[in-house]
Structures are given as structure tokens and as C-alpha cells.
Amino acid sequence: MEGRKVIGWAARDQSGHLSPYSFTLRETGPEDVVFKVLYCGMDHTDLHQMRNEIHSTNYPLVPGHEVVGEVVELGSEVKKFRVGDIIGVGCIVGSCGECFSCKSNIEQYCNNRIFTFNGTYKDGRPTQGGFSSAMVVHQKFVVGIPEKLAPEQAAPLLCAGVTAYSPLKQFNRTDKVVKAGILGLGGVGHLGVLIAKAMGHHVTVISSSDKKRVEALEHLGADAFLVSSNSAEMEQAVNSLDYILDTVPAVHPLQSYLSLLNVDGKLILVGEAPNPLHFDSVDLILGKKTISGSFIGSIEETQEILEFWAEKGLTSMIEVVKMDYANKAFERMERNDVRYRFVLDVAGSNMEY
Template sequence: MEVPVLEVPFLPDIGRGKEMAEKSHQEGHPTKAFGWAARDHSGVLSPFNFSRRATGEKDVAFKVLFCGVCHSDLHMIKNEWGISSYPVVPGHEIVGQVTEVGSKVEKFKVGDKVGVGYMIGSCHSCDSCHDDLENYCPEVILTSGGKYHDGTTTYGGFSDIMVADEHYAVRIPENLPLDSGAPLLCAGITVYSPLRFYGLDKPGMHVGVVGLGGLGHVAVKFAKAMGLKVTVISTSLKKKEEALEHLGAHSFLVSRDPDQMQAAAGTMDGIIDTVSAAHPLFPLLGLLKTQGKLVLVGAPVKPLELPVFPLIMDIMVADEHYAVRIPENLPLDSGAPLLCAGITVYSPLRFYGLDKPGMHVGVVGLGGLGHVAVKFAKAMGLKVTVISTSLKKKEEALEHLGAHSFLVSRDPDQMQAAAGTMDGIIDTVSAAHPLFPLLGLLKTQGKLVLVGAPVKPLELPVFPLIMGRKIVGGSSIGGMKETQEMIDFAAENNITADVEVIPMDYVNTAFERLAKADVRYRFVIDVGNTLKI
């Protein structure tokens, strides 16, 4: 899901143009308003006269009493995300007192305390809206710098009054201070939501919080209230006293201290990463337990380096039995690759819940792993789309393997047409490749699972993850119980690998061909008949 482009007409800021612009801001709606706005990418704010719409039948009008200053506001007033259009009245952590309500308003009355956060509108018709996830609506309207249903620019809470549809306003409890409660409308929900959604809210769990700023300090408070063990992770030792004494975190790690990080390796159920600057992910992944979750809520401008090996290797499960029974009806030659390739793709389909009939799953790459992934996914009743850089694989994917559709990942028109259609993607490619186009194919809350193992880290763009609550995970083979389950499932559904059986003395040539991707799709050595002493 791409970050929505907020198209606001350019308004000149000099001479007659400036006068006309100011007039349009003031006369676009009937209610005069006053605030502070940034006029250009310098980010300098100054007094600004504009207007608000009249209170509609479902609207709440309120006097703004407090408004938080979020790091997102800084990005917007300086256009660091490339989506700002000036003038910008920032502010999306807004609290105040209701002064007027529309005739059909049910939630509020005059005098109530009210809050408005990061969004002020959506389409009300998409799946996200139906699931009460308006924040992931493709047509979400931002409180500041968006375009409202009537085509006018939205202005934020650095102003004296606000008007909002009651659906996008929340009731502020009487015992919640308005000044210190305002930041919860952005910072609060930004960290509360992933703790709940990713299951990191069970008392006794160990959760790390990276960064101790506006988001991080609130994350510590929510995590403690949920009964979690909380470790603050920071580059600065100066934050230790604040974390332990003031916020009551249970422990503190300096992320630049390799001894501290090594001592804490594999101890955390999850990590909430609030940092919006570029930073390494590898040390953080090392802190997680097997099947641990690193959740990014900060929004770095540039992609982060994603090392794939820790994702893959830290989900491996083992049992005491290391041999599996091969069903009688499973051919030994074409069944052999299932013991690696098969379980490598079967396991993530099951673990990440991408095995429900009718789901739409993409398979990236049509090699040894990819072709088996297509077969398993089809046997599970999934709609399967093969994604490849090569148009030459299309016939193979559709005619031989029976995939339902095929995408050339280098064709922007094809990728755009398929945007937001897939529940999950199994990425089998072990060469360096861009993740951004693949993330765009996922629905809200979709899952991109990496099972290939590129040598170098991949570039991970964080914005698509945040804006669509999308997951990037990894998987490595499976435990013995699951491997037997996979073999039995394969036998029941007549799934085998497509193989080229070779004699032992051909193995060096086979490796040369494998390096050139000249195999369809797995070499299998006939050891029993060709290994000669």
C-alpha cells in the first residue's frame, strides 16, 4: 500500500497571489478560524487566517484547548516525506470542548471533552472501514494536509477551533488530563495497537521498546500497565535513569554495547521499535526469541537494511525424532526434495495462516522452492499468483503448474493492477531484489514471508508496513512433527517436486548448471544405482 499523495493546489505566497490565497483560505467555508501554519519547506510557522466548514448534521464543533506536537508534524511542515502541500496547519493530537453538535450527533453533547487524532475521514465502504480499521483505508483523510470529501484542504489542531464528523472523534474520560492526554491520540494508539494486534499484551511477556522519545515513553507505560516485563533499548546511556527510575522499566540496554546485547540475546517475545532515524535491525532481531516479533512504528525516510538470515533461522523448531516415514504412494525420487523445499514452503503457509481456502497468495520465483509452493498452495484451495521477473515463466506457471495468474514484477502496469489483492506472499528468491513492489501487492494486514536467503541485507521500506499494518516475516524448514505432516499431505494430494534424476558422476556439472539456474526444478542424484566404489 503506497502512502497516499495529498494533492493540494499550489498557492503563491507573494504579491497579489498571496492576497488571493489568503482570501480563499478565509472564505472557503463560513466559519472563521485562526491558527499557525508553515508556508514552505523551511517549516517556520506563523499566524494564519482560514475558515472551517459549518457544523453538519453528523459533525461536532469544538474549541481547541490542547494539541500535541508529533514528530510527524515536523516531517510534514518540512515536506520530508514529499507529500506536503502548503500552507500546512499541523496538529493531530487535538483535545478540546464541544461547542456545537449536529442534529444527528449521538455520541457527544455541548460541553463534552473531545479528541481528534491522525485521521478525520475515510471511504466507509472498503474492507478496512468495515473492520473498524479506517486508518488503513486507501482513501483515509489526514487531519492535517489531506483533502476532505468536499475537495478542501484539511487543517490541523494548531488552531482555535475544529469541526469533525463524530465518527472520527473520541470521548475523553473525565479523569484524563487534557494536556498530557492529547498525545495519546497519536503516540498512544501508535504503540497500543501493535501491542494488542501482535499478541504482545500477555502478562509476563518480555517486550523491548527501542527509543525513549514521544512514542517510546508511552509504549513503556502501556506495556507496564499490561503486566509485561519491559526493557528499554537506546543508543544513549543517558536515558537509563529516565527509563528505570521515572518510567519504571525493568531493564535497560545500550544497543551499541555488544556485551549487553549478547547477554540479552533471545530473551524477548517482541520489540516495539519507535525510532524514525536510520538504524540497524540486525542487533534487534538477535534479541528476539524464536517466533519473536519486531514491530516498526517509527517511519524512517529511507529504507532500512533487512538481514534475512535471522528471520529464517530463528523460526526453526526441532523434535527428538529426525526421520520421517515416506508414504508408499510417494515416489522416492520426486519426493526427496520435499524434505527441504517442501517443508520450507509448507511451514510458512500453515504458520502464518495463509492456508485458508479462497485466500489469494503470491509466490515469488519459480525455481526449486517456488514450484513446490504453487503445488501446496493449490492443494490447500488457495488462489495462486506466480510473480517473476521473466515472462518466459508464464506458460510454465499457468499451463504446467496450474497457477491462476502470473505477474511480471518488472511491469509497473501489471503490478499496479494487482495492488492490494493478496493476503500473503511466499518469497522464494535468494538473490537481491526489491521488497517495495511486493509489499504493494498485499492487502491491509497482509504478510510477506521470506524463505529465500539473500547473502546481503535487503532494503526494507518501512512506510508500507506502517500504513497497511503489513508483516514481513521469515521461515526455515520445520520441526519433525510438521515435516511428517507435510509429507503425508503431499502423498494425499499427489504433490511431488519436478526433478531431473542424475548419476553421481554428473554432480559437478549439475552444480554448474544450478549456478546458472539451468534446472527444472530440482536435481536428484540416483545414489542407489550410480554411486560406485
């Protein structure tokens, strides 16, 4: 497979506009999995990176880190997959393998992790993501898609799903009903609601307006809905939640949300805002509250969320689109005009428009 040309859709500058781009896959190693891309989820991080709003973007950039594919070739030392298997790749495709994080199976926190796109392989080549016809990935960073999980349904779980699942695992308990808050009802947020409910939590969706109330309560099964701009509602909900999963990928004030937490409550940040967030230390001190962060999930947790999803019979709420609609889809994503995740039908697209 060395030197194989593939077609992707790439951003070439800070406008973030995507257009066809031809590039060469890296040489296939003994532990590599070569796969045809079937579907790829679309994430806010893709958009931030395409526009050089977080980290430092190297152009041309082929985004996409919720990648589902079909194995077409295996390196000589790959034993856990077979040609024809449906597999998934999330946010990272490499790590050092030697540090504490790697040896603790939390390789997403390795300082030398290699991102699926806008990263750099150890040989200096840039990584390109799943908005492309094929990929080559080391077997350690590949997960199996359960047979009863449709591949397009699996795509959002590889980043958005595991981003919610990883921090919520700590609250997966049976000794009491956990009072959960999900802040923001987008790609990660809607999956957070479904995961928390499947874990038996009492779930309150927190949103800036009332327009998603019916969706949250009737479509996703949340137990309560709280409008953050309604001061009376917020006052009534003070000290009512054990945790809040903050999925908002934009600048927003933290103070009012901290007031909703019980003593020892946790505000968990998983949405990557492009500018600093602010809070008053007294809001933490007087309630023994914690602000923490969580970054995607491990490869082990990514496999877990896929199995959890299949076992619980859950359904991702997605809109499947073709590659030539990607720019329009990102425009709609910015307007929150998607319920709740775009998934690209890569294999079914004419990549060379």
C-alpha cells in the first residue's frame, strides 16, 4: 500500500473552506491497519482546527476524527482484526508507549500523543483525518465496531460519545440516584444525556433558551430542563446537582452553573472554548466544589462506549450527508442547526468534485 494516492477534502487556509485534495498514504508497517473510510462524524473541533482557532494548524488540513471504515489490508503482525472487519478510529493515532499515561491505558494524556489530523508521525509526515477515502492506522489505536451497531451510528461515539462517557464512568453507581446536569445540547451533550440516563441518573438539561425543551424531555428522555437565562429557574435549582457535564465549545460564564452544584459537586469541562473561561474562587471554596477537565477517552474506553451503546440499544441522533455538503454542514453546525450530529457518508460520496 506504500505510495497509494487517496482523495480527501482539505482546508487550505484560515477560511476553513474545504475542497478536494490528493495526498499519499504513509508506508504500511507490520502493525498497521489499512481501511477504506465509510463514515466520518463532524465535530466542532474540526471547525476550530480548520480555521486555526486552536493549536497551530498546518495546511492543507484534512479533518475528521470520528472515522468508521472497512479493513482492506493488514500488516504482518496484526492479529486482532481481519480484512472486511468494520473498525473505528477516534482522536489519536499514536503515543509514546512508555510514559505513565501510556502504561496506565490513558494514552490520550500522553505528552507525545499523535492526533488523527494536524498531528505529526514520528517520521515527520503530517497526519490527515477521515474526510478521505482511506487511512492507515496502527492497530493499537483501532477499535472494533460491534456487529449490531450500524457504522454510521458508531461514528459520533468515537469522539463525542467517549468524551461524555469517560468522565461519567465515575458516577456509574447503584447506591444512590445521581443528580446530573448536562450543559449544552449539541453533539456531545445529546450523547451525554443518553449515557447518563442509561446509567440511571436523574438528568437535567441546561440550555440558554427554551427552544430545545421538547427535544430534551420527549426525544432524549431527560427528567428536567433548565433555562440558564431564566433567573427564577436558576435560583430554584441552586445546590441541586451532583455534577454538570459542560459541553459548550464557546466562551460562557461559569459562576451561575457552579451555584447549581451540591456540596462536593463537580463541573466537568469537555467543550474546548477558544478563549479563557472565568470563575470566582469563593464559589468553589464555600461549597467544596471542583472544576475539572476531561479529554476524549482512552482506546479502552472507546471500545467500552461502543459495547455499552450496543448493549443498551441506544440510538445516536444523526443527519447523514455527502462530502460535497460538508461546507454547508459546518455552516449549519455553527447555527446549531443539526439534531445532533452530522455524519459524512464518505464511501457514498464523489470525492473528486
